[in-house]
Amino acid sequence: MARRENSEINAGSMADIAFLLLIFFLVTTTMDVDSGIARKLPEKSPPDQKNDVIVKQKNVFDIVVNRNNQILVEGTDYVKVTDIKELAMKFIDNGGGVGNSIDGKPGEPCDYCNGAKDPASSDHPSKAIISLQSDRGTTYGMYVTIQNEIEAAYNQLRNNLSNKLYGRSYDQLLSDYDNDPTESLKAKIDNLKDKYPQIISEPEPIK
Amino acid sequence: MSKFKKKKKGLPAISTASLPDIVFMLLFFFMVSTTMRETDLLIKKPFLPTASEVKKLEQKSLVSTIYVGKSKDSRISGDKIQVNDKIIDVKDVPSFIYSERALRKEEEVKYMTTSIKADKEASVGTILDIKEQLRDINALKVSFSTSRGNDLSGNYK
Numbered sequence: 583m584a585r586r587e588n589s590e591i592n593a594g595s596m597a598d599i600a601f602l603l604l605i606f607f608l609v610t611t612t613m614d615v616d617s618g619i620a621r622k623l624p625e626k627s628p629p630d631q632k633n634d635v636i637v638k639q640k641n642v643f644d645i646v647v648n649r650n651n652q653i654l655v656e657g658t659d660y661v662k663v664t665d666i667k668e669l670a671m672k673f674i675d676n677g678g679g680v681g682n683s684i685d686g687k688p689g690e691p692c693d694y695c696n697g698a699k700d701p702a703s704s705d706h707p708s709k710a711i712i713s714l715q716s717d718r719g720t721t722y723g724m725y726v727t728i729q730n731e732i733e734a735a736y737n738q739l740r741n742n743l744s745n746k747l748y749g750r751s752y753d754q755l756l757s758d759y760d761n762d763p764t765e766s767l768k769a770k771i772d773n774l775k776d777k778y779p780q781i782i783s784e785p786e787p788i789k
Numbered sequence: 790m791s792k793f794k795k796k797k798k799g800l801p802a803i804s805t806a807s808l809p810d811i812v813f814m815l816l817f818f819f820m821v822s823t824t825m826r827e828t829d830l831l832i833k834k835p836f837l838p839t840a841s842e843v844k845k846l847e848q849k850s851l852v853s854t855i856y857v858g859k860s861k862d863s864r865i866s867g868d869k870i871q872v873n874d875k876i877i878d879v880k881d882v883p884s885f886i887y888s889e890r891a892l893r894k895e896e897e898v899k900y901m902t903t904s905i906k907a908d909k910e911a912s913v914g915t916i917l918d919i920k921e922q923l924r925d926i927n928a929l930k931v932s933f934s935t936s937r938g939n940d941l942s943g944n945y946k
Contacts, residue, residue, distance in 0.1 A: 597809045611822060616934060618844070619932065620844045626924050721910055721911070722909055730840040787913065
């Protein structure tokens with residue numbers, strides 16, 4: 583009649599149960615962070631208002647994409663989508679003339695541009711407009727790719743300028759601002775956005 | 790000497806008692822982070838295009854999603870638009886946004902974003918129609934949902 587010692591409750595199977603649940607949730611988890619290319623649509627103008635803005639042809643970078651996903655820039659050159667970033671950067675950063683006049687003062691030439699200062703290309707980043715006209719039959723993948731290339735061009739220019747002014751890239755500033763939103767960082771980011779504003783126009787699609 | 794030996798003899802087994810705790814901790818993490826799929830897709834799952842310059846969408850509660858893709862029935866051609874649990878027409882997009890707005894507080898409305906999850910084979914015409922409808926009702930923040938990646942050649946052929 584040997585009495586057994588009071589043994590501990592065996593907790594070994596507890597792990598199995600927990601594992602079972604764990605595996606279930608592991609399988610069903612979808613950690614999809616929704617990410618994408620953010621765009622702000624232009625506001626609808628009142629119908630009675632005529633607001634035809636006259637823009638010089640040289641300040642518009644024309645991208646037309648047809649239903650076969652072929653791209654034409656400036657009405658003459660047939661290019662690949664991978665070339666758009668380079669061309670757009672060249673166009674925006676050209677700085678061949680003076681910028682918009684602010685408070686009645688005459689516009690100043692772009693002193694931070696590194697472009698060729700070609701008088702036949704855009705005057706100033708604040709005047710440079712990128713126009714993307716697509717066909718209704720263009721595939722969405724192509725459309726997003728072009729949008730992405732335009733975005734990349736602006737980001738690259740902002741990065742370059744940011745490196746020069748603040749010793750850090752624009753992406754770095756943005757992620758720093760996410761972690762620690764301070765006024766000085768915001769001022770820097772706004773300044774960069776101001777220097778290279780995104781002006782993208784999307785005319786009516788080709789029918 | 791003998792005392793010293795005795796101590797060495799009984800090597801204790803490694804206690805596994807803390808194992809469940811560890812596993813439970815993992816379990817709770819996944820339980821909390823799990824989101825069960827809320828909407829059943831009535832269209833074919835959109836194959837999102839890839840983009841490198843993506844921004845994360847913050848505040849998921851303020852995002853309304855519009856799906857665009859092909860119908861599951863291969864006989865039906867053209868792009869279908871799905872919101873919540875039904876397939877709708879382009880001209881019903883505003884009423885969807887209005888119903889989404891009604892669920893939010895008034896001051897949050899201007900931060901609401903519309904995420905368009907469209908298949909990369911969808912035609913731009915459909916997307917532009919949706920954008921036009923969104924413009925009409927002043928839902929100006931739009932995000933083209935993409936997956937992150939650097940190789941964009943899969944987007945077009």
